Amino acid sequence: MNRQECWLSNCPNRRNFLKATSLLAGSAVFGMRDAPCCEAAASQPAEPTGEAVAVVTIRGHHLFDRLDALGTGKSSHKTLGPIAQRIRANPKAPIKLTIGVDDICAPCEWWDHEKSLCKRSIVKYPQDNENSLTSDKNAIHVLGMQPGDEMPANVLYLLIQTKVDKKVFAEQVCVACRLVDKCKETYQSKIAAAVKALCPTQPK
């Protein structure tokens, strides 16, 4: 299965298919051979007919925070690690994008549910929560998506790999984060490993 076939085999419902093909249009992922599939998808029923898979809600900047865990399957983080494992076990799981609390923050010991913020570094780095919200918005924006949009995880990470290179990551997504200079050095290898984990038969 090649990169294109990986995506096509995970065609989501018609609405999300059209959204994803639109976002990926013009990238190296698609070519002229996609036309028949696009036509076929346009005639698909509006909703998927297979077994429903639970939606995973992820804030924009966590798409990038969990790259390492997606690629390696390992994480010491108590709530991020299990979510990454869940996605690795089911790469077609739909991911719903959000800004602020998500399925990783909500069960985390550091999340303050009353104030809706992360307490972890709030004394030493009081700007962290605001910067994280900025990164959430930036991440969703560079993908051409909106809060509430859903996409299968493997398709979403192909989209990320297509749209976000090291420069975009550092200058448009995590630009406000105090850790960006360190993270940008490993970004390319981590996104490649994550895509490979979610779509293992795709050529490099």
Ligand code: SF4
């Ligand atoms: S609450 Fe803070 S430490 Fe916990 S997952 Fe969210 S951002 Fe990370």
